[in-house]
Amino acid sequence: DTAVSQTPKYLVTQMGNDKSIKCEQNLGHDTMYWYKQDSKKFLKIMFSYNNKELIINETVPNRFSPKSPDKAHLNLHINSLELGDSAVYFCASSQDAGEGYGYTFGSGTRLTVV
């Protein structure tokens, strides 16, 4: 099936640990994104990658680092996890960042830091 898939779906970890969330899209899209949805359901952009180049970084702590081995993948690595990092993280992709194409989202990764 064509889609944006992210793993794992749930992630429970202790403070201070390092973890990664993987994302893959098989839609042939040029741009991929990471969004964070907090407990108030507010969806905030974290990163986007266009042809393996980071084009935005919205004041996200440098403990978060996106890694894109190729156009179809954008993984999110988080160092030294904190309680406030608990949220749902969504990966998304689009044909082009600025031309008005709709985004396709993954089903989310619920991260709980204890």
Add this chain to the structure above:
Amino acid sequence: SQKIEQNSEALNIQEGKTATLTCNYTNYSPAYLQWYRQDPGRGPVFLLLIRENEKEKRKERLKVTFDTTLKQSLFHITASQPADSATYLCALINQAGTALIFGKGTTLSVSS
């Protein structure tokens, strides 16, 4: 900075009625605006896009309007059904043209 406001956090209507959701924005004139649906535990799903030179867009029971003077978009669901119950998100491209920014959403509940 850009602000997007979806005035109602929750909207409750009866089946068969028309639901109208509002999205207002400030400090910006976007080239287009998008609407998404999000169900609990799932990612947002793209519904409709409307460009600044379009007044209205329709898709089946959905209708979106875009008033660039009022800086407002209205999202209508006609003949609403319980299956339409979800959170609806308004989104605009940021000023740099690099990513969508989302409103906080309106949770629609349609009762039978």
